[in-house]
Amino acid sequence: MSNKYYEFFCPVKVIAGKAALEHIPYELTGMAAKRPMIVTDKGVRAAGLLDPVIAACEESGLEIVSIYDDVPPDSSTSVVRDIAGIYRSEKCDSIIAVGGGSAIDTAKAVNILVSEGGDDIAAYAGAGVLKHPLKPFFVVPTTAGTGSEVTSVAVIADTEKHVKLPFTSSFLLPNAAIIDPRMTLTLPPHITAATAMDALTHATEAFTCMAKNPLSDAYATAAIKKISTSLLAVMDNPKDADNRLELAEASTMAGIAFSNSMVGLVHALGHATGAICQLPHGLCMSLYLPYVLEYNLESIRGPLGELLLYLDGPEVYAATPASRRAEASISAIRRLRDALYKHCKLPRTLKETGKVVEEQLERIADVALDDGAIMFNPKEVTLEDARAVLRRAWA
């Protein structure tokens, strides 16, 4: 009997496409929610992205009771406590997160406090602490990369103790994720590129790391196909709503894939680099992806070769000998990075970022070795291996 085993879980209703935002009132009403609170950040509000959300609700006679628009890029326990206080004083009964990873994570943490009670979010840190469903919660992503709308994790900084608190529970998942092309239409080119490469990395690692499974594979390959066919089209024409939607859907699908099959060394190095050099997560993913695939090559030759079909299309796949497909997949990713560099100067090496100094590589390798993602990398990574990958990614 085979030892193969896997788990797959995604109860999030995905509402995607034209006029998707206009489904929010119906979905809220379906959960008996009448007094929603919006959690977002100043950038989202300044870009006018709240307007269609508010208009969609008001048109259906649903009043947005409160808007908190001051979520910082790295949210903290005090921010979560403040928002929960407003939620309670305004007698809200549901949460709509509008934004990227930070706003979504903050809203997840706020939902814990307002559902479970208390003011100390740290008391709920860890895995499996929550035992009950939380308040109605909807997510409207405004970037196409993190996949936070379909992950059961939130990370909040405890600024007093100087630690990052992880929260893991399937109850953190929103009731619905609303993917509307209007939300990503004004995303600047370099953020579009970096977040799409984040999603591409989620899907690629989900497909090549240790916890891959048939269901997450299906989501991962579909996401890769969408990104490889739509990303450069959007870079050429940022107002292309159809391809924007493709990228947003790809991000959600990649999120579903990696939240069920985890990620590997690219994320371990990326988390360490983000923490030490303050580089954006998506950029780190784009930087490290080809170098880590080269490092893992002999352990992932089969699945990586399969990805050529989704990265370069059936003609190239058929014309490439099976023994060369894995290398061809890496080349396809490198070509995509080169094209993005041409479009918006998205760095391809650590040196090109101008924000990393060579002396930091040692520390990055050290920290990456203790990152949780390294557990699921198909190859056992030693400190020397991590240093070697970093040296290759340097210049």
Place this chain on the structure above:
Amino acid sequence: MIAKRIQPMVFQARRLYVELMFQVMGRALQAVSEVDASVQNDARALPVGFLFEMMVMPYGSRLIVEHVGNGRFHYHGTSAPRPVDLSIQFKHIAHAFLVLSFQEKTSVAFANDRMLVDGDISYAIRMTRVLNRLEAFILPKLVAQRAVKEYPANLHLPEKLVSAARIYLKVASNFVETVRA
């Protein structure tokens, strides 16, 4: 019919095997931390007094070790002197048996969601490295290759034999001391 009759005995044997393996592993963790510099390096990053637990949910076998400083572990048996800092929990004894009988690698068991981590994940990664190093020392290479993600290429036979002998000797002494006590 026969299968049904012997099933309780199989379950009992499995439980005893897992229990025995936990006792050996706990003592071996203490021993390897006294023998191997690489394990000591990994353990030094843990706070002094750090309590690590490995257990079978909900109330099954368990082992508890404490980092007593300078990269050394002390095996506490099955009871902790205070709440543990990190717990790796098998969801079922069947999953613990798969790992401890080397049918499933520890890393694969994590990937297959057989285990939960309660505590700081970076410490869990360190402890997994320590467990892998221990298994590479004390198991024959063919068996160790089934237990760890990658058998360390730089671990050669003389070092392995000497270290394994020292670890087994310390484990045996610890067992004798426990019986005497």
